[in-house]
């Protein structure tokens with residue numbers, strides 16, 4: 721995963737929004753990328769969660785808001 725140089729600045733607060741959380745690998749990578757450059761990731765939000773894949777567990781204590789949770 722990558723982002724543009726200058727897209728964020730250390731000390732900023734971020735909300736990460738994605739369409740879907742399955743294994744949590746994508747959100748986890750986004751969190752690590754942002755936190756590595758000093759951004760505080762406040763929360764994550766997704767439209768759909770596939771709870772069977774336990775992606776939420778990979779986010780640790782990070783709050784996750786979802787609109788719809790259900791297995792495919």
Ligand SMILES: O=P(O)(O)OC[C@H]1O[C@H](OP(=O)(O)OP(=O)(O)O)[C@H](O)[C@@H]1O
Nearest residue numbers: 738739740741742743744745746747775
């Ligand atoms: O929780 P995870 O297991 O990481 O899966 C979720 C990710 O998978 C999908 O992207 P995909 O890689 O299929 O590509 P897309 O951007 O084309 O949707 C989806 O859009 C999420 O970004």
Ligand SMILES: Nc1ncnc2[nH]cnc12
Nearest residue numbers: 740741742743770773792
């Ligand atoms: N299990 C899944 N179903 C649909 N889209 C996905 N993207 C990543 N994992 C997926």
